[in-house]
Amino acid sequence: QKEVEQNSGPLSVPEGAIASLNCTYSDRGSQSFFWYRQYSGKSPELIMSIYSNGDKEDGRFTAQLNKASQYVSLLIRDSQPSDSATYLCAVNGGGATNKLIFGTGTLLAVQP
């Protein structure tokens, strides 16, 4: 069973701090990794994708991938109350078809 594991949280950080969200996955053959943000009652929204080892930065967001450790993380700098949401880690399950396997998500609460 291919799995994606996330701490469900809530992760509480003060406004302006760095929020660090972590994800591990079981399939060593996974090639693509995504972070989605889901506000309560809304659909998931893609915020970052990463395909190779190392860091990828986009504005206040940095995704980090370590395939050897089967670990992917998302850093949010200068956290804002509007960043409060559930962050879903998704990993491609391998094979020929685009089958994303999702974690249960980490609830982030940014305190003003």
Add this chain to the structure above:
Amino acid sequence: ETGVTQTPRHLVMGMTNKKSLKCEQHLGHNAMYWYKQSAKKPLELMFVYSLEERVENNSVPSRFSPECPNSSHLFLHLHTLQPEDSALYLCASSQDNRVNEKLFFGSGTQLSVL
């Protein structure tokens, strides 16, 4: 707006009813997906369509029947559902169904089965 529209937003149905969920994408994508999101569980992939052909059926019970008449429209026909089928049903699309493609989700249909 992601360019993926789902209707209805909310649906309440009895176990003997037949209903359909509709999804339409305005992104020119060639692949469409149905996902199920239950409380405290990860999103579960149900079906994948590529150019109107079903390429994945993730062991979904036959009471869920998908239909993809063209690359812009996707339906999920529901019949004789069970209360445990109550969940948020999300449609998504991607440019094609290659492994690195990004998914764009619709707003979902919140389904309650009584």
